[in-house]
């Protein structure tokens with residue numbers, strides 16, 4: 001499998017703490033010989049948000065998809081979708097904005113709607129058994145915390161990503177108490193450990209060979 005693990009940086013900010021965390025996570029996983037690919041919502045081209053037009057209700061496809069696929073390389077949600085279909089495991093590193101997802105990340109999540117249609121209306125993409133779902137980890141980035149927490153971010157992620165057959169298995173609180181300090185990355189080791197634990201428990205052992 002080319003990329004058993006994908007790390008998705010889900011911040012609208014190209015060079016913020018979220019991306020720094022994602023970079024460091026990738027580096028630390030590579031040290032453990034994990035094949036990992038880094039994706040960034042700011043780097044896939046224009047990610048058009050769902051407008052609830054209803055086009056997918058009949059076709060099972062997003063009205064924006066044809067344009068995204070016509071570009072070279074494939075851009076926007078379609079590019080991310082292709083990568084996520086291939087991966088075995090996903091780590092989403094997402095900042096919390098007022099307890100929920102930032103608009104760019106929510107735009108990405110809402111583009112799962114055609115898969116909801118395929119599953120529940122057209123029944124062309126039936127749900128998978130629990131054991132066949134792919135593991136998902138959410139590393140929540142924040143600065144200073146908020147009295148309302150981040151449960152809406154977790155719920156939106158869990159609900160939308162299920163449409164691509166991901167199962168949220170761990171949420172790591174990476175909220176920094178010091179607003180300005182982007183070098184201190186709480187939750188980095190816990191996220192790395194959560195990935196390694198899931199990999200050890202789910203991926204088949206390499207076939208033994210005789211010298």
Ligand SMILES: Cc1cc2nc3c(=O)[nH]c(=O)nc-3n(C[C@H](O)[C@H](O)[C@H](O)COP(=O)(O)O)c2cc1C
Nearest residue numbers: 011013016017018095096097098099142143145146
């Ligand atoms: C509009 C907005 C709302 C935010 N709301 C919260 C919040 O509810 N809880 C929190 O801990 N941090 C909150 N923050 C801080 C960010 O989550 C934090 O700075 C995070 O690192 C931003 O990601 P970035 O470094 O990729 O820009 C908020 C920031 C913005 C801009």
